[in-house]
Amino acid sequence: MEFRPCIDIHNGKVKQIIGGTLKDEGSRAEENFVSGQDAAFYAKLYKRSGIRGGHIILLNKEGSEYFEATRQQALSALKAYPGGLQVGGGIGADNAPGYLDAGASHVIVTSYVFRDGQIDRNHLSKLEGAVGKERLVLDLSCRRKGDDYYIVTDRWQKFTKVRVSPSVLDALAEHCGEFLVHAVDVEGKSRGIEAPLVKLLGSWEGIPVTYAGGVGSFEDLRLLKELGKNRLHVTIGSALDLFGGSMNYEKVLKFIAETPGK
Secondary structure (H helix, E strand, O other): OOEOOEEEEEOOEEEEEOHHHOEOHHHEOOEEEEOOOOHHHHHHHHHHHOOOOEEEEEOOOOOOOOHHHHHHHHHHHHHHOOOOEEEEOOOOOOOHHHHHHOOOOEEEEOOOOEEOOEEOHHHHHHHHHHHOHHHEEEEOOEEEEOOEEEEEEOOOOEEEEEEOOHHHHHHHHOOOOEEEEEEOOOOOOOOOOOHHHHHHHHOOOOOOEEEEOOOOOHHHHHHHHHHOOOOEEEEOOOOEHHHOOOEOHHHHHHHHHOOOOO
8 A cells, every 4th residue: 555645726826625516607616725835835845755646636627617727737747756756637638748748747537538428549549659658647536326326427416437447447457557546426425435446446456546435534534444445545635634634644655654564
């Protein structure tokens, strides 16, 4: 298990939001925390801590009134920690190389690959060709429907018909270096992890997987380690004291350092 930090940017500010409330219309979301610091501040902090593999997520739609301010924040963070952070949000084959040139270690993609409810294999091939398999992270953020989890796109607002399953993970892993999975229904709530999803991801043996969503305590981290068979990396957002929560950043780093990964 590794700690993978986050920098979520919405309307040009570093925020923690409740994931399921994000709306493009009016650029709205229920906020848990709005930082007085910019994205570069957090990037420098993670760099000082020696933590790699964190993700910057742009939460505004390209073309919206706040998108450019959000993009500039992301670029400033990449400049502050070149090679240390991944970036996602509105990325496709055309603009992905530019983010790598700006300092991103990887690009994170959902909507460009999952279109019209299905996997767009043509887009996936173009993206893999543009950046290379090892520098591509597929975001399989998902929401529960019945007993299953389905990938959601467009800033977590639209369900696809793609169910998260071992066979889907196997197929997609042929084209990327990592997976990032936000459990959207619990994202930003700090009330516990999505246990069935964690079990599913932990039972799969493949490329690295980072889980995000619902961690609110050290007991949640212990449960994540157990149910995920110590195979999953973890992101903590709203519960972290950096973002107004109760979990101390340094204690989290120490806990996870004493909980080695696979």
